[in-house]
Amino acid sequence: MKGITLESVNEAANRLLFDMDEKECQALLGELLLLRAQMEKAGDIEGLDSHEPMVYPFPCEISSLRDDVPETPLSVEGVIGHSCSIKDNQIKVPKVVG
Amino acid sequence: MSYLDLPLSQIHISLVQKKVTPLDLTQEALTRAKASQDNAFEYIAENEALAFASALLEPEEDNLLWGIPYAAKDNLSTKGIPTTASSNSLNGYVPSFDATVIARLKEKKAVLIGKTTLDELAMGGSGTTGHKGATFNPYDQSHQRMIGGSSCGSAAVVASGIVPFALGSDTGDSIRKPAGYSGIIGVKPTWGRISRFGLFPFAPSMDHVGYFTRHAEDLPILFEALAGPDPKDLTCSSLPVQNFDGDKTFRIIVLDDVMASLPSGVIRDAFEGSLEKLEVRGCEIVHLEFGLDLLKAIYPTYIILSSAEASSNDANIDGLKFGPYHAGESYQEAMAKARSNGFSELIRRRFAIGSFALSEENRETMFVRAQRIRSMIVERVNEVLQKGDFIYLPTASSIAPLFSDALERLPKDPLPVNHHLILGNFAGLPSINMPLGYERGMPFGATLMGHAFQEGPLFAACSLLEDITGLGGAYFGEKD
Amino acid sequence: MELEAVIGLEIHVQTKTRSKMFSSAPNAFGGLPNTQVGLFDVAFPGTMPSVNKEAVVHALRLANALHMQIDPLVRFDRKNYFYPDLPKGFQITQQFHPLGKDGYLDVETGDNNTRRILIQRLHMEEDTCKQTHFSDYTLLDYNRAGIPLLEVVTEPMISSGQEAMAFVEALRRAVTFMGISDGKMEEGSLRCDVNVSLREKGEACFGPKVEIKNLNSIRSVGLAIDFEIKRQTELLENGKPITQETRRYDERSGETVWMRDKENEVDYHYLPEPNIPPIRLSEAFIRQAIDSCPESYEGKKRRYLDMGISRLDAEALLSDAALSSYFDKANQDPSCVLHLIHLLLGEVLAYLNAQEVGISSFSLSPDTLFQLAKKRNEGFTHQQVVDLFDYCLDHSGEPVDHAVQILGLVPPSLDVDSARLIASQTISDNPQSVLDYRQGKDRAFGFLVGQALKRAKGRVDPSVLAKVMAELLKKG
Structure with missing residues (x-):
């Protein structure tokens, strides 16, 4: 497991595009250390590695797919009307570079 | 005592007999809503509700939900009615579409009177992290005790008699815990039963739409209206609901190692008393052990899995398409400002945990391991359930905690009795909190969890329990 | 040192379904901004995906054409990152379980050699918004968000720009002929990113990889690779290191230009998509998708050659999937095929080029063109048919025979020499009748004249024909 440090904790937040102040990072640090200890302990449970990682609560395979029939799209207002930053019928953001 | 306090079938009869109208009921619900001091509403949809109710003139005899007022948790999309999930990041967002469950209730002519508070984006269990502040437990008029969460508002409005039922959602216990703390029935059906x-x-792998009510006989009525296949949700099941006509002599499983973490006291006594009464009624009590290692692994596993999924699900909130926009020099800055300002501390920490758990270096030992543990736990739950019809346990170790005791920090040593409800989310099994008793005037409950897609027998068992406790219909203020 | 280039291609193909990959909004080219968008495409909270059957069918067909191992259990994952053109903050893709694995495509590398290029994976995913950049802001158009994409990744084993171009061309042909995609790099329905590295010949490990983006044509792919190989070679020969980076191909200068460094792989926080359960494709479904696939380029080529069409003409017809499709519809009678091809590759293409449109916008139906070709069989001259062609272009919908009347066209009569030739051919073909005639059976003469008239298709004066026939028969 990657080191749980103030730096790696900040990185984790920044990857999700938000900031945390020092106090929050400290609190998070504590929680992650706790989680790590608990997960390490759980790692010792016998038979763990023979279990497949579970995605859904129970097997739920389906076999049907959606027919390729287009539906009426939203009006332009329906698409951009909820945004606070629009121009020329599109959503406007600061110039995207790179 | 008003019509609003009766079971749905009795309100229905009065409506059909025109002793009362949907408008009467709606007005009364709105009056109660506006008088409430529990900070349970994000938005009271007064004009919308009155307009809708006024148009309901001819009762539909076969439709038990016709004209019935209700409230919905503010993480359910409601067309034309603001929906913020109690988060500042979604202030001002007014959806242009209804969630399937809202549309179904609209079709049934139930009257939505308002959207209720929740822990921000449903990520919490104290009912304190919503952007309007804490929601109070109606049973504590001094406002010192929480009602729990995340469906705090929906629990409060049913527990204080404002509406006969309310919609909520349950990912880790978010319907059943607050139901336990406020003395009402809280339903989490099988995963995939009700469209998300x-x-x-x-x-999503643990989210369930569910509901709160006060009478066991209302359970199948609401279930029938809400459950059923939906092509818009690929995880929504098309398995039919089977009614249960059998004998209510069930085999009820109690997990002794969970019980061991419950301190002695009123709750333990009441729970054991209920076991005796169930035996008197012909049920068999089966004592089993779940496995302490697995029990202790439940909570950290849940935090990792739910935080990981949440960090991905809420990545669409960036202030660009909806919600408040924050200008910036670059797109990163604009998006980051919206997220930093819009999300409160608790959920930022949870997102960060998710981000950490999913990172390349940690994925295997955190996220994937949690997925494996879930698999082991679910295997064990299903194994245990083979020995009976339901698992039956106290919903929590205590009555509703004081706000001053609530930390919203990860507990160092999670008590199994406070986290066994998560088993229902890991395994997708139907699970319902039933009121059990009171301690110092505060309610506590017990939860029954049944086999997947077997809601019929579960409702019957709830009925039995209600009969035993005599607490059907109870809510705070009913005697007023 | 002797260096060799190691090139890998990552190609995205937009598929021509009628609705999007995970939503029912329309998938149509063009359209004003934000007019082809559904709730899911804007990622409004609470919206959920559904999977497009036709997109899966296209994916199966391509996987089959690329000789891949097909996974019948369709599973999707989320690739999480933040970018304004990514509404959900993640892209639904197939990271862990691509639909197709371990395939190949044989490409012609010039000088009659073919090379088998191995293909690592083929998977389904969705497209992003279109961004339009201005001086200090960018505008987002969600029409493109959610359009189905097929991603094809080759093994890093391509050795030159030419080979890379051949691969892209072969893939383009495959997807256009199977009706999967328009395959137009200039329009963005086929996109190619290239990874180029160099190593000493015979080495097993890879040198630092440089990614090249912004390639708008197949030709650019070749030119960019050639330039990059040269650039990296020069660096290495001068003892300078190659940095792992992303470069942009600049068409005007013909050079690759640094865009950004690529220190580490981006961490995409991959996670299985919890809102799409695994989808089990039955064997019957897979078989049906593959068996009902439109004819491939190779299949058509073989068929044309078998028909007697020259290799050159066949390749010309097959240079465009729509053109060969048109030809197939117009080719209703083998006896007219050469005339048809002549018209199609001649007059029709010239007309389309002058109008700057493709065959899909051509106003004459395949049947009309067939009717015109037939006229040649009936003795009309090439010029007469061209006149008819021009008339039909101006009077669309009018039948060809009507045009013949209006223009007062008549196939020319054959001259005496042609009549003599026809009579002589008829005599050679009917020795018994000639014998009968010489033995005094008059009816034989009538028979011979009738045969000759038939051969002339009625384009000669019967009395003229009888006269030359009699002359030839007298000669013995």
């Missing part, structure tokens, strides 16, 4: 289309997602 329009539910703002927290952790």
